[in-house]
Amino acid sequence: MAEKVILGLCTSGARLKMAVAAGDEVFQASKKEFNQERVLFSLARRELARAGADLRRVSVVCAARGPGRFTGIRITLTLAASLKALSGAEVYTATNFEILALQAFECADFRKRAGTSGRNRIAVMLHAFKDEYFCQFFRAGPGLKRPRAEGGPVWLKAEELKAALAAAGDFYAVADSEQDPSIYGLLPAGSVRAPASVSKILPAYIIKAALAYGNKTLKPLYLKPAKYELGCEKRRKIRN
Secondary structure, eight states: OOOOEEEEEEOSSSEEEEEEEETTEEEEEEEEOSSGGGTHHHHHHHHHHHTTOOGGGEEEEEEEOOSSOHHHHHHHHHHHHHHHHHHOOEEEEEOHHHHHHHHHHHSHHHHHHTTSTTTTEEEEEEEEETTEEEEEEEEOOTTOSSOEESSOOEEEEHHHHHHHHHTSOSOEEEEOTTTOTTGGGGSOTTOEEOOGGGSSOOHHHHHHHHHHHTBOOOOOOOSSOOHHHHHHHHHHHHHO
């Protein structure tokens, strides 16, 4: 029986992240590219070829559904939906919060600190736009197989996020510092942060998180409407 081929994809940030899993092997790629749709298929062909496969062999697609760039999120979800429709591939999705939370949860540094006061909570931070940021908290206590969201993600100005984190008590912080190298500067003094090795989206964890959370929705997580959506909403209100 042919090995199951799994394609993992994230195009919500400045870097296109891709992983291909076949059997016990995982091939990973990260490419900084503004127009990611231009290199998506060539990169997919290359990584799938390393696994001895092509797009027709992909049986599972694991997709990061946001938050991030509006157009970027659509690239990933459109490809996932196309492979589902054309070849019957199964689709699983994860948010960038879930991916980073799982990365932190499974890293040795977090394991070493888990169980101490407040260190069973993980705060995930992502840069949104200019001085605005996303944040979501997760429970990651003993006995859990994966982090569980405490509540929904929020979109805050930098000063608002600083205040919220200062009032949150003890937690373990993980952020995408590859997207914003200064993001950990939002943390209160004395906060514990994840090491650089997991402070970015790791391509293999796109697959790992999507399968761990088992979510099949193709609904994008934008959090804040794009400008044209806000304009459409205003026009609807005017007409009504």
